[in-house]
Amino acid sequence: MNWDEIEGNWKQLKGKALEKWGEITNDEMDVIAGKKDQLVGQIQAKYGVTKEEAEKQVKEFSDNCR
Template sequence: MNWDQVTRDWLSVSQQIKLKWGKFTNDDLAMISGGRESFVRLFEQRYGDDKATAEKKIDAFVAGLKLPQERGNLLSWSQHCWKNIKSFARIRPRI
Protein backbone atom coordinates (compact mmCIF):
# COMPACT_ATOMS: atom_id res chain seq x y z
CA MET A 1 0.00 0.00 0.00
CA ASN A 2 1.29 3.47 -0.77
CA TRP A 3 0.72 6.65 1.20
CA ASP A 4 -2.07 7.92 -1.10
CA GLN A 5 -4.04 4.76 -0.29
CA VAL A 6 -3.32 5.26 3.41
CA THR A 7 -4.77 8.77 3.21
CA ARG A 8 -7.89 7.55 1.37
CA ASP A 9 -8.47 4.66 3.81
CA TRP A 10 -7.38 6.54 6.93
CA LEU A 11 -10.19 5.21 9.15
CA SER A 12 -9.28 1.56 8.66
CA VAL A 13 -5.54 2.32 8.70
CA SER A 14 -5.84 4.29 11.93
CA GLN A 15 -7.53 1.32 13.59
CA GLN A 16 -4.61 -0.89 12.56
CA ILE A 17 -2.16 1.72 13.83
CA LYS A 18 -3.90 1.72 17.18
CA LEU A 19 -3.62 -2.08 17.37
CA LYS A 20 0.08 -2.05 16.51
CA TRP A 21 1.13 1.02 18.47
CA GLY A 22 -1.09 1.50 21.50
CA LYS A 23 0.32 4.86 22.58
CA PHE A 24 -1.68 6.72 19.92
CA THR A 25 -5.01 8.07 21.11
CA ASN A 26 -8.08 8.69 18.99
CA ASP A 27 -7.31 12.41 19.19
CA ASP A 28 -3.77 11.76 17.91
CA LEU A 29 -5.07 9.77 14.97
CA ALA A 30 -7.70 12.40 14.19
CA MET A 31 -5.00 15.07 14.25
CA ILE A 32 -2.76 13.05 11.91
CA SER A 33 -5.69 12.39 9.52
CA GLY A 34 -3.50 10.66 6.95
CA GLY A 35 -0.59 13.12 6.94
CA ARG A 36 2.73 11.29 6.77
CA GLU A 37 4.84 14.07 8.28
CA SER A 38 2.39 14.53 11.16
CA PHE A 39 2.47 10.80 11.80
CA VAL A 40 6.28 10.70 11.81
CA ARG A 41 6.50 13.69 14.15
CA LEU A 42 4.00 12.23 16.60
CA PHE A 43 5.66 8.81 16.38
CA GLU A 44 8.95 10.42 17.39
CA GLN A 45 7.29 12.03 20.41
CA ARG A 46 5.41 8.95 21.57
CA TYR A 47 8.15 6.36 21.10
CA GLY A 48 11.34 8.42 21.43
CA ASP A 49 12.80 7.31 18.09
CA ASP A 50 14.72 9.61 15.81
CA LYS A 51 13.13 10.71 12.54
CA ALA A 52 14.92 8.16 10.33
CA THR A 53 13.97 5.24 12.58
CA ALA A 54 10.37 6.43 12.84
CA GLU A 55 10.12 6.75 9.06
CA LYS A 56 11.53 3.25 8.55
CA LYS A 57 9.08 1.72 11.02
CA ILE A 58 6.11 3.56 9.53
CA ASP A 59 7.12 2.74 5.94
CA ALA A 60 7.53 -0.95 6.82
CA PHE A 61 4.10 -0.93 8.47
CA VAL A 62 2.48 0.78 5.47
CA ALA A 63 4.15 -1.60 3.02
CA GLY A 64 2.60 -4.53 4.87
CA LEU A 65 -0.93 -3.13 4.81
CA LYS A 66 -3.52 -4.54 2.45
CA LEU A 67 -6.62 -2.87 1.11
CA PRO A 68 -9.66 -3.71 3.18
CA GLN A 69 -11.98 -6.36 1.74
CA GLU A 70 -15.06 -4.29 2.56
CA ARG A 71 -14.17 -1.78 -0.16
CA GLY A 72 -14.04 -4.50 -2.80
CA ASN A 73 -17.32 -5.99 -1.61
CA LEU A 74 -18.96 -2.60 -1.60
CA LEU A 75 -17.81 -1.94 -5.13
CA SER A 76 -19.08 -5.29 -6.38
CA TRP A 77 -22.38 -4.75 -4.56
CA SER A 78 -22.82 -1.32 -6.17
CA GLN A 79 -21.95 -2.77 -9.57
CA HIS A 80 -24.54 -5.50 -8.99
CA CYS A 81 -27.19 -2.89 -8.16
CA TRP A 82 -26.32 -0.86 -11.22
CA LYS A 83 -26.75 -3.92 -13.45
CA ASN A 84 -30.18 -4.51 -11.93
CA ILE A 85 -31.17 -0.90 -12.51
CA LYS A 86 -30.04 -1.07 -16.12
CA SER A 87 -31.97 -4.31 -16.67
CA PHE A 88 -35.17 -2.72 -15.31
CA ALA A 89 -34.70 0.23 -17.62
CA ARG A 90 -34.86 -2.10 -20.63
CA ILE A 91 -38.23 -3.56 -19.65
CA ARG A 92 -41.09 -1.91 -21.49
CA PRO A 93 -44.34 -1.55 -19.55
CA ARG A 94 -47.31 -3.54 -20.85
CA ILE A 95 -50.20 -1.48 -21.96
Protein backbone atom coordinates in the same frame (compact mmCIF):
# COMPACT_ATOMS: atom_id res chain seq x y z
CA MET B 1 -0.07 0.28 -0.44
CA ASN B 2 1.26 3.73 -1.25
CA TRP B 3 0.80 6.58 1.16
CA ASP B 4 -1.87 8.34 -0.92
CA GLU B 5 -4.01 5.20 -0.63
CA ILE B 6 -3.39 5.02 3.11
CA GLU B 7 -4.37 8.66 3.56
CA GLY B 8 -7.52 8.09 1.52
CA ASN B 9 -8.46 5.03 3.58
CA TRP B 10 -7.30 6.39 6.95
CA LYS B 11 -10.61 5.78 8.72
CA GLN B 12 -10.34 2.07 7.92
CA LEU B 13 -6.59 1.84 8.62
CA LYS B 14 -6.56 3.92 11.79
CA GLY B 15 -7.37 0.83 13.86
CA LYS B 16 -4.27 -0.96 12.58
CA ALA B 17 -2.19 2.13 13.35
CA LEU B 18 -3.61 2.27 16.88
CA GLU B 19 -2.68 -1.38 17.38
CA LYS B 20 0.88 -0.74 16.24
CA TRP B 21 1.38 2.56 18.09
CA GLY B 22 -0.79 2.26 21.20
CA GLU B 23 0.78 5.29 22.86
CA ILE B 24 -0.82 7.56 20.26
CA THR B 25 -4.40 8.34 21.25
CA ASN B 26 -7.46 7.96 19.07
CA ASP B 27 -7.90 11.74 19.06
CA GLU B 28 -4.29 12.23 17.95
CA MET B 29 -4.86 9.69 15.17
CA ASP B 30 -7.89 11.73 14.07
CA VAL B 31 -5.70 14.85 13.88
CA ILE B 32 -3.02 12.94 11.95
CA ALA B 33 -5.73 12.00 9.43
CA GLY B 34 -3.35 9.82 7.43
CA LYS B 35 -0.70 12.49 6.98
CA LYS B 36 2.62 10.67 6.93
CA ASP B 37 4.76 13.53 8.31
CA GLN B 38 2.39 14.04 11.24
CA LEU B 39 2.43 10.33 12.04
CA VAL B 40 6.23 10.28 11.94
CA GLY B 41 6.30 13.28 14.32
CA GLN B 42 3.90 11.66 16.78
CA ILE B 43 5.92 8.43 16.79
CA GLN B 44 9.07 10.43 17.52
CA ALA B 45 7.38 12.33 20.35
CA LYS B 46 5.63 9.35 21.98
CA TYR B 47 8.36 6.76 21.63
CA GLY B 48 11.51 8.91 21.75
CA VAL B 49 12.94 7.49 18.52
CA THR B 50 14.85 9.22 15.76
CA LYS B 51 13.13 10.53 12.67
CA GLU B 52 14.81 7.79 10.65
CA GLU B 53 13.48 5.08 12.97
CA ALA B 54 9.98 6.57 12.91
CA GLU B 55 10.07 6.72 9.11
CA LYS B 56 11.22 3.09 9.02
CA GLN B 57 8.27 2.07 11.20
CA VAL B 58 5.84 4.01 8.99
CA LYS B 59 7.28 2.36 5.87
CA GLU B 60 6.85 -1.09 7.46
CA PHE B 61 3.27 -0.14 8.34
CA SER B 62 2.51 0.96 4.77
CA ASP B 63 4.13 -2.20 3.35
CA ASN B 64 1.85 -4.32 5.57
CA CYS B 65 -1.36 -2.49 4.57
CA ARG B 66 -2.07 -4.68 1.57
